[in-house]
Amino acid sequence: MDATVDTPTENWPDAIYRVLKDADVRQACYVPDAGHTRLINRLIADPDVETNVLTTEEEGIPIAAGAWLGGQRTVLLMQSSGVGNTINMLSLMATCRFPFLTIVTMRGEWAEFNPWQVPMGAATERSLEMMGVRCMRVENPADVEETVSAAAALAYEADQQIAVILSQRMLGRKKWVEK
Amino acid sequence: MAKFGTLERREAVKRLLDKPGELLIVTGLGSPGYDAFAAGDHDGSFYLWGAMGGAAMMGLGLALAQPKQPVLVLTGDGEQLMGLGGLATIAIKQPKNLSVVVLDNGHYGETGMQLSHSGLGVDLHRMAEAAGFPAVREIARLDEIDTYRADIRAISGGPRYATIRIAPGNPARALPNRDGVFLKNRVRGHLGLPVT
Numbered sequence: 001m002d003a004t005v006d007t008p009t010e011n012w013p014d015a016i017y018r019v020l021k022d023a024d025v026r027q028a029c030y031v032p033d034a035g036h037t038r039l040i041n042r043l044i045a046d047p048d049v050e051t052n053v054l055t056t057e058e059e060g061i062p063i064a065a066g067a068w069l070g071g072q073r074t075v076l077l078m079q080s081s082g083v084g085n086t087i088n089m090l091s092l093m094a095t096c097r098f099p100f101l102t103i104v105t106m107r108g109e110w111a112e113f114n115p116w117q118v119p120m121g122a123a124t125e126r127s128l129e130m131m132g133v134r135c136m137r138v139e140n141p142a143d144v145e146e147t148v149s150a151a152a153a154l155a156y157e158a159d160q161q162i163a164v165i166l167s168q169r170m171l172g173r174k175k176w177v178e179k
Numbered sequence: 180m181a182k183f184g185t186l187e188r189r190e191a192v193k194r195l196l197d198k199p200g201e202l203l204i205v206t207g208l209g210s211p212g213y214d215a216f217a218a219g220d221h222d223g224s225f226y227l228w229g230a231m232g233g234a235a236m237m238g239l240g241l242a243l244a245q246p247k248q249p250v251l252v253l254t255g256d257g258e259q260l261m262g263l264g265g266l267a268t269i270a271i272k273q274p275k276n277l278s279v280v281v282l283d284n285g286h287y288g289e290t291g292m293q294l295s296h297s298g299l300g301v302d303l304h305r306m307a308e309a310a311g312f313p314a315v316r317e318i319a320r321l322d323e324i325d326t327y328r329a330d331i332r333a334i335s336g337g338p339r340y341a342t343i344r345i346a347p348g349n350p351a352r353a354l355p356n357r358d359g360v361f362l363k364n365r366v367r368g369h370l371g372l373p374v375t
Contacts, residue, residue, distance in 0.1 A: 027243060050243045052272055055264030062233030066205065066240025069225060069363060070248075071372045074240065092230040092237075096359030159375065 012170075013038035015145040016103065020075055023152040025101075026050065027067045029060035030077040035105030035171045040077060057082035061089040065098045073156050076102040080109075080124040081117060083163075090131035093161045100133065100161040101152055110168035125165060133161040139170055183285050183298070184319055184344025191343055192253070193218040194324045195280070195331070202332060203241060203366070207234035207254025209289040210349065211282050215253055217353035222369035225362050226355040232261030235279050239269050242277035242337075245370065249276050249332050256283040256297040256342075263306065269338050270311035276334040279307070284347045292347065307340035316341040 016039050020028075028043040029052045030036060043049050054060055060076035067074040078086075083104060093100045107114075108121020125135045134154070138147050144166070151162040192214035196204070204224040206212040212226040227234055238252035259266075259281050269277065285298025297303055308315040318324060318341055327341060356362060364374040 027240065050272075052239070052243075052268055055267055058232070059236045059262070059265050059268055062230055062236035063240035065230075065233075065363075066237035066242075067244045068240075069237075069366045069370075070203075070241040070244025071367070071370060072240075072244035089230055089233055092227075092233060092359075095229065096363045098363065 012141045012144040013042070016148050017042045019145055019148045019152060021046075022149075023156060024073055025075050025152075026072040027052070027063065027074040028077065029054055029063050029074065031057050031079070031082055033077065033079045033105055035079065035166065036077045036103070039103075057085045058089045060102075061086055061092060061100070064100055065092055065096065068098050073099070074101075076100075078102060078104055080104055080106045081120045083124045083127055084120045087127060087131055090128075090133060090161070094132040097159045098161075099155045099159050101155040101164075102133070102162070103148065103164045103166065105166050105171055106168040108168070112168065121168075125163075128163050133163050135163045135165050137165040137167060139167045141170060184283065184346055186319065186321060186343065186345045188214050188282055188284070188345040188348075189217055189350050191321065191324055191345055192282070194321060195253075195328055195343075196221075197328065199223060200332065201248055203245065203248050203250045203370075205234055205238045205241065205250070205252050207231075207252070207258035209255060209258070211253045211255050211258070212355055213350075213353045214282065216355035217350075220355065222365050224355075225366050226357070228357045228359070231258055232265070234258055235262055235265045235269060238277055238279065239265070239272065239274060242274040243272070246274070246276055247334060248370075249334050250274075250278070251331050252277070252279045254279070254281055255288070256281055256285065256303060257287045257295045259303055260296050260301075266307050266310040266312070266340075270307070273311075273313075273338060275337045277337050278331040278339040278341070280331065280341045280343060282345050283342045284345045286347045288347070288349050292349075302342075304340055304342040312338050312340040314339040317344070318342065319344040
């Protein structure tokens with residue numbers, strides 16, 4: 001990509017990375033996801049952040065709990081479909097009041113080509129909220145930095161369970177067929 | 180062919196956890212937590228009462244955050260079976276200070292002693308070995324536990340995985356505290372971390 005078209009609003013993954021670093025996040029867990037690619041790569045490249053690639057999003061919940069027991073802050077990066085894999089495990093965060101920050105890229109809600117993504121996409125926020133996780137939705141790239149920063153403070157300082165929801169409209173259409 | 184152990188679980192765990200010292204312990208829900216509590220409560224112990232399938236992952240997060248402390252996950256075959264993918268997640272990360280010890284009686288003791296996959300022939304320790312755990316043991320005798328006790332107190336050589344073949348059966352319950360916030364803050368206090 002031509003660097004000259006890299007406007008500040010297109011750099012929201014870098015803004016998230018900066019906020020996570022400012023918040024002293026030391027562990028990051030992820031299931032590979034197209035929307036999170038740039039952020040995942042920056043976290044992997046950072047020697048001060050331990051990254052775990054997971055076999056299922058559920059694993060990221062107790063990892064975050066264990067890291068906090070040991071004095072470190074964790075972020076879980078996942079896609080909306082992965083939220084469904086975490087549901088019972090979120091009991092751990094609510095019961096023990098563990099700080100929890102997850103950043104969720106949405107599928108199934110805007111210009112989605114794959115019908116299989118729609119049911120979980122439609123249920124993502126309600127599922128999280130039913131398990132005690134507050135959702136903070138971002139529609140505009142300009143709001144990413146401030147929202148993630150506020151979410152990080154709520155999570156790590158007020159012991160809350162917070163999901164930042166990155167809307168599919170903001171992420172853009174997935175390229176399904178190379179043209 | 181399934182193999183059922185003969186070790187009495189309380190005696191096995193008592194020997195394994197004797198003088199915990201620097202050891203940080205996460206127990207899976209049900210009997211392993213009761214066994215650890217019966218062996219002696221310890222400020223560095225966190226007893227899960229739910230989150231089935233999450234014990235080894237909680238140990239991973241803790242081991243990465245505290246690389247100078249030995250971390251032990253003590254759980255059962257049913258609990259570990261619910262988190263099999265986690266064996267792969269640990270194996271690729273290779274935390275040297277983490278040990279996952281599964282008290283394996285081949286049954287779901289908490290729910291009426293139904294046979295588990297382990298009891299029906301699945302060898303969990305061989306799955307850990309295939310995933311890439313560098314130190315894997317199958318323990319069937321008390322004297323092996325006495326030597327393994329030193330291994331799990333090391334912060335090198337891991338991640339370790341051990342199946343301890345215990346006898347089916349439920350000893351009288353010994354119930355640890357189940358207030359998760361208390362348990363969380365107790366471990367953090369034990370490590371000298373702020374408690375908010």
